[in-house]
Amino acid sequence: MTLGRRLRERRDRLGKTQLDAARELGISNVxxxxxxSDDRKPEPELLGRFAEYYRTTTDYLVGRTDDPTMAGPNARSEFERFVNNPEHGVFFKDYLNAPDERKEEMLRFWEFIREKERGRKPEDRQGEQSRS
Incomplete structure (x- = not known):
C-alpha cells in the first residue's frame, strides 16, 4: 500500500473529511x-505530524510495517503488567475490560508519560530530569 493510500485510510478511520484534516494539520486541502493521491511526498516534519494526527507511526505510513498501532507487543505486555500492579491506582483499573480502541488510547497515554519520565531519578520532581 502506498503512503497516499495509508494517509487516506487513517483519515477515513478517524472519520475526518479531507478538508477537516487539512485544516487541523495546518495545510491546504489541495x-x-x-x-x-501520491502526487507529492511530504517533508519529514510533516510526515511526523501526519503520524501524530492519525495516531500511527511514520514506519506504518512509509510502509516499513503493516501494523498501524503505535505500540509493539512488548509495550503492550509491559503496560498490562503495570496496570495489574495494585500499587498503581485506579486510573487504569478498567483497561483489561475496555474495548480495543480505548485500550490503544490508554496505551498511548502511558507511553507518553513513560517517555516524559525517562531519565528521571527518584529525587527529581515529576516532569523534570536530572541535569547531571
Whole structure:
C-alpha cells in the first residue's frame, strides 16, 4: 500500500473529511489531496505530524510495517503488567475490560508519560530530569 493510500485510510478511520484534516494539520486541502493521491511526498516534519494526527507511526505510513498501532507487543505486555500492579491506582483499573480502541488510547497515554519520565531519578520532581 502506498503512503497516499495509508494517509487516506487513517483519515477515513478517524472519520475526518479531507478538508477537516487539512485544516487541523495546518495545510491546504489541495496539499493533502496531492499527498493522498501520491502526487507529492511530504517533508519529514510533516510526515511526523501526519503520524501524530492519525495516531500511527511514520514506519506504518512509509510502509516499513503493516501494523498501524503505535505500540509493539512488548509495550503492550509491559503496560498490562503495570496496570495489574495494585500499587498503581485506579486510573487504569478498567483497561483489561475496555474495548480495543480505548485500550490503544490508554496505551498511548502511558507511553507518553513513560517517555516524559525517562531519565528521571527518584529525587527529581515529576516532569523534570536530572541535569547531571
Amino acid at each position: 496539499q493533502l489531496s496531492r499527498y493522498e
